[in-house]
Structures are given as structure tokens and as C-alpha cells.
Amino acid sequence: MSETSNAPVLVLFRHDLRLDDNLALSAAADSGHPVLAVYVEDLSEGIRPLGAAARWWRARSLRSLKKAISDSFGIRLICRRGPLDEAVMGLIRQGQIKAIYINRRFEPAADKADDLLEVECGHHAIPVHRFEGQLLHDPNRLKTSTGGFYKVFTPFWRALSSTDSFADPADPPESLRAYKHELEDDPDGLLEYDPPWAKGFDKIWQPGEAGASERLEQFLEGRGEGYSTGRDFMAMEVTSRLSPHLAHGEITPRQIMAASARSKLPPADLETFRKELGWREFCWHLLVHNPHLATENYDTRFNHFPWNTDNAFLTHWKRGRTGYPLVDAAMRQLWETGWMHNRARMVVASFLVKHLGLHWKEGEAWFWDTLVDADAANNPANWQWVAGTGADAAPFFRIFNPTLQSRKFDTRGEFIRTYVRELSALDSRQLHEPPAELRESYAYPAPVVDHTQARESALAAYRSIR
Numbered sequence: 001m002s003e004t005s006n007a008p009v010l011v012l013f014r015h016d017l018r019l020d021d022n023l024a025l026s027a028a029a030d031s032g033h034p035v036l037a038v039y040v041e042d043l044s045e046g047i048r049p050l051g052a053a054a055r056w057w058r059a060r061s062l063r064s065l066k067k068a069i070s071d072s073f074g075i076r077l078i079c080r081r082g083p084l085d086e087a088v089m090g091l092i093r094q095g096q097i098k099a100i101y102i103n104r105r106f107e108p109a110a111d112k113a114d115d116l117l118e119v120e121c122g123h124h125a126i127p128v129h130r131f132e133g134q135l136l137h138d139p140n141r142l143k144t145s146t147g148g149f150y151k152v153f154t155p156f157w158r159a160l161s162s163t164d165s166f167a168d169p170a171d172p173p174e175s176l177r178a179y180k181h182e183l184e185d186d187p188d189g190l191l192e193y194d195p196p197w198a199k200g201f202d203k204i205w206q207p208g209e210a211g212a213s214e215r216l217e218q219f220l221e222g223r224g225e226g227y228s229t230g231r232d233f234m235a236m237e238v239t240s241r242l243s244p245h246l247a248h249g250e251i252t253p254r255q256i257m258a259a260s261a262r263s264k265l266p267p268a269d270l271e272t273f274r275k276e277l278g279w280r281e282f283c284w285h286l287l288v289h290n291p292h293l294a295t296e297n298y299d300t301r302f303n304h305f306p307w308n309t310d311n312a313f314l315t316h317w318k319r320g321r322t323g324y325p326l327v328d329a330a331m332r333q334l335w336e337t338g339w340m341h342n343r344a345r346m347v348v349a350s351f352l353v354k355h356l357g358l359h360w361k362e363g364e365a366w367f368w369d370t371l372v373d374a375d376a377a378n379n380p381a382n383w384q385w386v387a388g389t390g391a392d393a394a395p396f397f398r399i400f401n402p403t404l405q406s407r408k409f410d411t412r413g414e415f416i417r418t419y420v421r422e423l424s425a426l427d428s429r430q431l432h433e434p435p436a437e438l439r440e441s442y443a444y445p446a447p448v449v450d451h452t453q454a455r456e457s458a459l460a461a462y463r464s465i466r
Helices: 023-030 052-073 084-094 108-122 153-161 209-223 243-247 253-261 267-289 300-304 311-319 325-337 342-355 360-370 378-387 402-409 414-419 436-441 451-463
Strands: 009-013 035-042 078-082 100-103 128-131
Touching: 009 023, 009 084, 023 035, 023 100, 023 128, 035 052, 035 084, 052 209, 052 243, 052 360, 078 084, 084 108, 100 108, 108 128, 153 267, 209 243, 209 253, 253 267, 267 378, 311 325, 311 342, 311 360, 325 342, 325 360, 325 402, 325 414, 342 360, 342 378, 342 402, 342 451, 360 378
Parallel strands: 009 035, 009 100, 035 078, 100 128
Antiparallel strands: none
């Protein structure tokens, strides 16, 4: 065998911690060269570092991937940290890399880093091969009839779902040639991150590709029955909870769409579920065309909005001590589990922006740090949607009444009792809006704001920018 054929190809893992439907990995296998597998935590300029909860997830997902690729192919995954081009150039200087295989990233700063990598590698005559997998669509190619990007979900989903069929997911490689090396691994504890506040997460989540497959199977084999109507009820276990697996690339939307086509769930449940995948695609579509989505109002009128800057309000909200049981239950669910029910996310976001008058960026930053499924597109796009500042957003004057939301979507109070434990003895008539005397006896705070007054203040602030 020639020296050239023994030169390795480099497969870079970033947001794609899986072996199945990994087109970069499959192409590397087809090259016939030994494979050097590397995870890079990309610190290139403009790329947003993961929040704490997502780092907890990534550590376990990397451990799962490391074991899977070793057990399946005898390949040792190594981990590096740094700007992408510097990390890869360091590897190139240590060995004769034949080619580089990566899956595309659509976060604008990450895409720019991949472009820079391609240029740098070109100076060494090393080709960089990019493949799809993160999304069902290419946001740069799906355009409106006038050649622009979509700003409204319904026509976006109509255009995307009218595609005859999405690409079939790829099987994992049957074999890979391992590149034998003595390269250093796991800088600064990428594989070890065990903060004390996350001590309960391991009982709830199974990070990794196997956990993602199990979640999908459970949902499509029965858990998702009633999803179209039940997904709004916070105590019901009908949601898929696939979001963190998608966020870390342990499963792809193509795999989910293909599996859903084989499911026997009722058509209404499957259609609603697919639309939720479509909303994720829409968020990424918006981010690609609005790179500052996490830091700037999409609707620039809100640049002049008179936001409140009361840090005490923000602290009450973060700690689940607002005096509104549903809001507090949701915020405590987030802290205890690293996840929050979708209906609850809308309620607490509306409360932060429209009851407390705080900028949506304050909430977006807290979610980014505390959600295991924090996503560079979903997080800011959905916060802007609720705040009324985003594309196809709910109008600002749509202000959730948290007590009515509680009575409607947690009628028996099961969700509240699970997380606001000091109120667990109250009956359902009192639980949603505890009387003052019971609040004191149960050490539960009075409401930080009055709903009616807060609503009037929010509408007055909105009128000032119209």
C-alpha cells in the first residue's frame, strides 16, 4: 500500500455528534483513507459559546460518541478547542492530512469560519468537502417568488413541505480505517463537566445518539398520540423532547421525517409534529438572513421601546419567585431539568417582556445559559416572536394572562404542584391564584406586579413607538 493511501483524512465533528446520517463521515469512509476523527469546540470570532446547561449535555454526548466510534470502528475521537482554522492547522502540522470532511453549519459566524478554513487549507492543497445534514432545506436556496427570504411561517412551510420528498437519511459507514496516532485529547475538560446545579439532569436525560433514537421511537410508537391537542397541556407527557438531541446534532430532521412517515400515529398528530420541525427550519431561515437575530430587534421600531431595567424583577423571574404559580413552576422546571415545556416558554417570555417590561434579550440570555436545547436560531427567533419584535411575530398587544393560562392548560394544577412544592397542598380552586393569607402561611410571595396594571403599562409603552 502506498504512502499516499496511508495518509489520513480528517473528519471534523462540531454540531453533529452522531454516526448515523453523517454524510461527512460516510464520505470519509468512501475515500478509502484512514480516518482521523476530531471534535473541535470552535472559538472563532462571532461564534456564541455554549451556555452552561448545553455544555453539560455536550460533555455526555461527546463521551457517548467517543465510545460509539471506538466500539464500532476502533477509532479514537480526540477533542480540541480554539478558532477552527488554528485548531485544524495545528493538526495539519502534525501529520500529512489528505482531505477534510465536514458537515455544513448555517450559523453565520460558523459558516464564515468554515469558509476561512477552506481558504487556509487551500494554501496547503488540502480540499475541504462540505455536506448537508443540519436542516431539511438550504436557507440560501429556498426563496420567495420575488427572490427574497421568507418572513412569514405559513408560506415558508407551504414551500418547504411541497417538496416531493426530503433526502433519505444515510446509513452509518459499514467500516472505517482507523488512523493510529498519539495526539492529545480532551483539553480543559470538554468531556467532564459536572456542575452541582445539574445533579438531577442524569435522571431525566440520556444525551447521545442512542438516547435520541430511543426518544424518537417512544414518541412515534405511542407517546405522541394526542400530540396535536395535548402538547399545550404542561402536565401531559406527549411531547417528543427531541429538541436537545437536535440541537447537538445527535439526530437529524431527515431521520425524524423518514421515521414519521412510517409511524402509525394519527395524521393530525404527525402533521402538527412535522410543523414543529418546520418552525425550527423557519428559525434557521431567519437567522441566516438576519445574522444579528440574537442581539438586534428584527422590528426596528422596538429600538425606541422604553424597556424597564429593574434587576430585581429579573431576579424574581429567574428564581421562580414572581408570585404567579404557573410562571414560577415553569422557571423552576427550567432550573431543575434544563428544559421547559413549549407552552410554558411562551407564558414566561410574555411575562418577562410585557408584565415586567424587561428586554427580551435578558430572557434570551438566561434561556441560552440554562436550556440543554439552547439553539442559535430557535432561541432568539422564538423570543422575538413572543416579544412582538420578530418576523411573523405575535403582536405585542397579545399579552398572556398567566392565571388564565394556568387554569386552561394546567387545570388540575399537576404541573404547578410538581415544581412549586410549597403550594402542593392547595386545591385547584386556590392553586392558580392563592389568596394573600395562604401565600404568607406557605411562604409564597405576593405577585411582583398586578396583571391589569402591568398590561396597561405595556400597552402604553407600545403606543409610544407606534
